[in-house]
Amino acid sequence: MIPPSGLCVGLDIDLDRIPEYLRSRTDAVERFNERVIAATRHVAACYKVNLAFYERLGRRGIEALYATREMIGDAYVIMDAKRGDIGNTSAAYATALFDDLRADAVTVAPYMGRDSVEPFLAVPNSMTYVLALTSNPGSNDFQRLTIDGEPLYQRVMRTVLSWQRQGDVGFVVGATHADELAGLRSVFPDVPFLIPGIGTQGGDAAATVAANGNGPAVFNVSRGLLYISTATDFDHAIKAEAERLATQMRS
Amino acid sequence: MIPPSGLCVGLDIDLDRIPEYLRSRTDAVERFNERVIAATRHVAACYKVNLAFYERLGRRGIEALYATREMIGDAYVIMDAKRGDIGNTSAAYATALFDDLRADAVTVAPYMGRDSVEPFLAVPNSMTYVLALTSNPGSNDFQRLTIDGEPLYQRVMRTVLSWQRQGDVGFVVGATHADELAGLRSVFPDVPFLIPGIGTQGGDAAATVAANGNGPAVFNVSRGLLYISTATDFDHAIKAEAERLATQMRS
Numbered sequence: 001m002i003p004p005s006g007l008c009v010g011l012d013i014d015l016d017r018i019p020e021y022l023r024s025r026t027d028a029v030e031r032f033n034e035r036v037i038a039a040t041r042h043v044a045a046c047y048k049v050n051l052a053f054y055e056r057l058g059r060r061g062i063e064a065l066y067a068t069r070e071m072i073g074d075a076y077v078i079m080d081a082k083r084g085d086i087g088n089t090s091a092a093y094a095t096a097l098f099d100d101l102r103a104d105a106v107t108v109a110p111y112m113g114r115d116s117v118e119p120f121l122a123v124p125n126s127m128t129y130v131l132a133l134t135s136n137p138g139s140n141d142f143q144r145l146t147i148d149g150e151p152l153y154q155r156v157m158r159t160v161l162s163w164q165r166q167g168d169v170g171f172v173v174g175a176t177h178a179d180e181l182a183g184l185r186s187v188f189p190d191v192p193f194l195i196p197g198i199g200t201q202g203g204d205a206a207a208t209v210a211a212n213g214n215g216p217a218v219f220n221v222s223r224g225l226l227y228i229s230t231a232t233d234f235d236h237a238i239k240a241e242a243e244r245l246a247t248q249m250r251s
Numbered sequence: 252m253i254p255p256s257g258l259c260v261g262l263d264i265d266l267d268r269i270p271e272y273l274r275s276r277t278d279a280v281e282r283f284n285e286r287v288i289a290a291t292r293h294v295a296a297c298y299k300v301n302l303a304f305y306e307r308l309g310r311r312g313i314e315a316l317y318a319t320r321e322m323i324g325d326a327y328v329i330m331d332a333k334r335g336d337i338g339n340t341s342a343a344y345a346t347a348l349f350d351d352l353r354a355d356a357v358t359v360a361p362y363m364g365r366d367s368v369e370p371f372l373a374v375p376n377s378m379t380y381v382l383a384l385t386s387n388p389g390s391n392d393f394q395r396l397t398i399d400g401e402p403l404y405q406r407v408m409r410t411v412l413s414w415q416r417q418g419d420v421g422f423v424v425g426a427t428h429a430d431e432l433a434g435l436r437s438v439f440p441d442v443p444f445l446i447p448g449i450g451t452q453g454g455d456a457a458a459t460v461a462a463n464g465n466g467p468a469v470f471n472v473s474r475g476l477l478y479i480s481t482a483t484d485f486d487h488a489i490k491a492e493a494e495r496l497a498t499q500m501r502s
Contacts, residue, residue, distance in 0.1 A: 052340045055347035086387035089303045096306035111362040113389020136337035138364020
């Protein structure tokens with residue numbers, strides 16, 4: 001199921017950047033995320049949970065991951081894990097993410113091809129975002145290589161769209177590539193995009209929204225939203241910034 | 252640190268395929284792995300733990316993952332997770348795998364480029380296997396695309412080898428591509444390979460060993476070893492088969 005377009009709140013937890021009074025608590029992640037979610041629930045189109053930041057904390061982080069999933073409740077949630085493996089192994093990841101962590105959507109890496117992506121696409125009422133042109137500097141290394149006059153990321157998109165599926169499919173296109181985003185919208189006007197990279201990574205919210213035009217898209221902001229205040233009432237600042245961003249992304 | 256060449260035992264746990272008398276136990280994974288490890292320790296060059304099969308089991312699976320890591324002890328262990336994300340996120344995955352799960356080696360997906368791989372390469376005394384030509388059918392979809400007369404997988408290998416690193420680096424090359432493996436050995440004679448796909452996936456052990464020649468390599472067998480017997484003394488059958496495979500891979 002495609003999420004509503006708008007602001008995606010990325011819950012990329014960093015214990016070194018959360019307000020100091022929370023850091024020493026064993027449930028610091030849960031208490032921080034609880035307030036972020038409460039402060040943004042009225043304007044967030046969805047939440048994105050990047051598993052790396054929880055796995056980094058070991059077993060305690062895994063507990064925080066499951067607790068965070070519970071807090072998100074009925075809101076739309078993207079489990080951002082960028083998995084991808086041979087068929088039977090991708091099927092195991094799909095179970096972990098869609099069943100056990102109750103993801104509405106997941107992110108998947110395309111390098112291993114069709115049988116590595118199809119177990120995700122085979123889940124009914126699901127949403128799979130395949131990496132296309134990512135927001136990071138390394139997107140220049142392989143994604144932009146030219147094959148028969150076409151960049152690899154566009155070849156990936158065309159190929160993935162030709163595969164069978166029960167759920168919906170879309171792509172990750174970084175906000176740091178506004179020109180390419182606009183170009184992709186002329187080729188794929190109705191395909192859902194997950195657009196990260198606004199804020200800390202350098203993507204400008206207004207320019208990204210303009211480049212995307214009317215295509216279905218969620219615009220993710222993580223560090224640029226979560227860590228704008230280290231005060232005890234940090235959630236007030238997050239609420240105001242989330243409202244500002246959400247308005248921009250709706251217009 | 253590069254592992255000794257030889258048999259890699261893949262601990263891809265599948266509760267539907269382990270001996271029936273173990274299945275109903277809450278610690279089925281631990282008890283099965285314990286016997287597999289005991290039966291193969293004298294001949295295994297390394298163990299490979301694919302995280303998907305543990306994550307699929309939810310929090311119980313994560314506990315089994317950590318318990319399995321403990322059981323492996325001082326033997327060389329590859330945490331096969333195929334992670335890869337933007338720089339700060341890959342750094343979090345590197346911490347999760349090398350520090351928290353005490354991996355000797357990890358597998359990494361290259362699609363997101365340099366800053367997605369370098370946090371793994373930056374870990375001293377580590378080993379990173381980057382996906383090149385994988386063992387699955389989907390390896391035909393993107394990995395073999397031609398760029399300036401060269402397949403993408405070879406471009407990935409050349410490019411990754413040019414990046415800075417503190418640890419060692421190698422590549423995943425599937426046993427299902429014996430011709431390409433032999434060809435890659437003429438270009439990269441001394442680069443470590445992790446070679447999966449022997450057995451269930453169709454790779455032939457003797458042909459793969461011959462194609463690899465004298466290059467440093469571990470040859471992974473998972474399902475073709477773990478599930479060869481469903482008897483109560485299944486570990487006897489595993490021990491005999493592991494010894495047979497290890498002899499073949501040493502010669």
